[in-house]
Amino acid sequence: MTKDEFREVVLRVLGQIAPEANMSQIKPNLRIRDQLDIDSMDLLNFVVGLHKELQVEIPEADYPRLATLNGCVDYLAVQKKVQ
Amino acid sequence: MAEFVMPQLGADMTAGKLLRWRKNMGDRILRGDIIADVETDKADIEIEVFTAGVIEKFLVQPGEKVPVGTVLAIIQEEGKPTTAEAPPISSVRPSVPAPTMPGVPAPAISGRPALAEIKPSRLRISPAAKKLAEELGTDSALISGTGPDGRITLEDVQRAAQPEGAQLTPEVVLDRQARLRQVIAAAMARSKREVPHYYLSTSIDMSRAMAWLTQENLKRSVEDRLVYGVLLLKAVALALREIPELNSIWIGARATQCPEVHVGVAVSLRGGGLVAPALHHTDRLSIDELMKNFRDLIQRARAGSLRSSELSDPTVTVTNLGEQGVETVFGIIYPPQVALVGFGKLLERPWSLDGQIVSRPVIKATLSADHRVSDGHRGGLFLAAVDRKLQEPEKL
Numbered sequence: 021m022t023k024d025e026f027r028e029v030v031l032r033v034l035g036q037i038a039p040e041a042n043m044s045q046i047k048p049n050l051r052i053r054d055q056l057d058i059d060s061m062d063l064l065n066f067v068v069g070l071h072k073e074l075q076v077e078i079p080e081a082d083y084p085r086l087a088t089l090n091g092c093v094d095y096l097a098v099q100k101k102v103q
Numbered sequence: 104m105a106e107f108v109m110p111q112l113g114a115d116m117t118a119g120k121l122l123r124w125r126k127n128m129g130d131r132i133l134r135g136d137i138i139a140d141v142e143t144d145k146a147d148i149e150i151e152v153f154t155a156g157v158i159e160k161f162l163v164q165p166g167e168k169v170p171v172g173t174v175l176a177i178i179q180e181e182g183k184p185t186t187a188e189a190p191p192i193s194s195v196r197p198s199v200p201a202p203t204m205p206g207v208p209a210p211a212i213s214g215r216p217a218l219a220e221i222k223p224s225r226l227r228i229s230p231a232a233k234k235l236a237e238e239l240g241t242d243s244a245l246i247s248g249t250g251p252d253g254r255i256t257l258e259d260v261q262r263a264a265q266p267e268g269a270q271l272t273p274e275v276v277l278d279r280q281a282r283l284r285q286v287i288a289a290a291m292a293r294s295k296r297e298v299p300h301y302y303l304s305t306s307i308d309m310s311r312a313m314a315w316l317t318q319e320n321l322k323r324s325v326e327d328r329l330v331y332g333v334l335l336l337k338a339v340a341l342a343l344r345e346i347p348e349l350n351s352i353w354i355g356a357r358a359t360q361c362p363e364v365h366v367g368v369a370v371s372l373r374g375g376g377l378v379a380p381a382l383h384h385t386d387r388l389s390i391d392e393l394m395k396n397f398r399d400l401i402q403r404a405r406a407g408s409l410r411s412s413e414l415s416d417p418t419v420t421v422t423n424l425g426e427q428g429v430e431t432v433f434g435i436i437y438p439p440q441v442a443l444v445g446f447g448k449l450l451e452r453p454w455s456l457d458g459q460i461v462s463r464p465v466i467k468a469t470l471s472a473d474h475r476v477s478d479g480h481r482g483g484l485f486l487a488a489v490d491r492k493l494q495e496p497e498k499l
Contacts, residue, residue, distance in 0.1 A: 040373050060330045060426060061398065061401050064330055064398070067325055068325050079321070080317065080321070080328065
């Protein structure tokens with residue numbers, strides 16, 4: 021998968037969690053939490069969504085690496101390769 | 104034969120619009136089945152029935168907006184006579200909605216069954232007020248009295264017979280957002296007007312709970328992971344068993360303890376506003392069951408597909424504003440409940456332990472409680488119990 025494809029998956033999963041938000045407005049290097057008003061339940065649903073789409077195991081300790089859109093894409097690209 | 108009426112789903116609901124029937128005439132229904140969808144100012148709600156039988160007749164069609172208490176359908180209860188044999192229904196469309204006390208669910212088959220049992224046995228009401236209540240078809244047991252010793256006055260009856268929302272909203276069609284705001288405004292204004300709040304706060308060391316949670320989540324697949332909020336909910340529910348007067352409902356001029364603990368979970372809606380639907384049997388479910396139901400409840404609350412019992416059943420509310428960075432919550436009680444528990448942000452804080460200063464994850468728990476029902480001492484014992492429960496997370 022290319023980074024663009026990972027980005028597409030991340031935005032799709034985020035779109036299910038915050039359907040009212042315009043995903044094209046997401047700034048890739050700013051915290052997603054601050055841009056979309058995400059709480060811990062949303063974060064869990066986000067991780068569950070990524071797991072379903074990509075079959076990637078994301079341990080809780082790695083949650084901080086999912087803070088930004090670019091962070092998500094980089095993390096998922098590496099994890100997908102490793103797993 | 105039973106009448107299925109438009110239920111009152113939470114404080115200040117005066118009317119609802121039937122969106123669709125989920126069943127057909129002649130269908131057999133079971134207790135807990137979803138029979139209809141109703142639009143309220145808060146959300147579209149799935150309405151459950153609390154009787155088993157066969158649907159005999161629909162009296163209201165989709166698209167109609169009717170007051171709370173209006174008979175929507177006739178249900179032929181199992182083992183009971185049919186309408187032909189039963190006494191006729193005197194008033195199918197009451198001009199005055201039967202229960203008009205905001206915040207008190209309708210004493211109907213679709214409402215909380217327990218409510219029928221918790222009416223005060225003896226009412227303080229003046230003869231004139233009693234007569235007027237009878238004339239207006241208002242159940243005096245559901246009116247809060249403002250006279251001496253909570254005595255119900257003529258004015259109380261008049262006020263109760265006049266739904267607050269009806270005065271505020273003539274035929275103005277407001278969008279959902281504005282209507283939700285109005286419902287919250289009415290409930291909160293009523294709470295601040297009628298409920299003498301007291302507030303208590305305590306700091307709770309969350310290191311044991313968080314360490315346990317981290318270990319648990321390491322063992323779990325993504326789908327089965329827990330969030331710390333569910334530990335807070337369970338701790339509150341168990342502590343309520345120890346101080347049961349906080350798990351009460353104020354009706355008429357007295358509080359009645361609720362036999363079950365149904366914690367209302369404050370869920371902020373995207374785009375503004377909030378709802379606090381019940382997480383049923385919060386004290387009795389395992390952490391795993393609670394987590395599953397909690398996730399489902401939040402998802403449905405935000406998608407606008409709550410069930411009627413979830414709106415009418417909460418016996419207490421828990422609000423967690425820590426996610427927004429708030430340190431301490433000073434909440435307003437949601438009538439007719441008598442307590443609200445708030446949690447702030449989980450923060451690393453210096454903590455004194457055995458003469459040493461250590462860093463600990465600490466959360467501020469607050470209690471807003473109705474002073475008519477409990478005192479600071481009991482409220483303090485409650486917060487201490489919440490703390491104690493959180494020190495033994497494996498037992499939650």
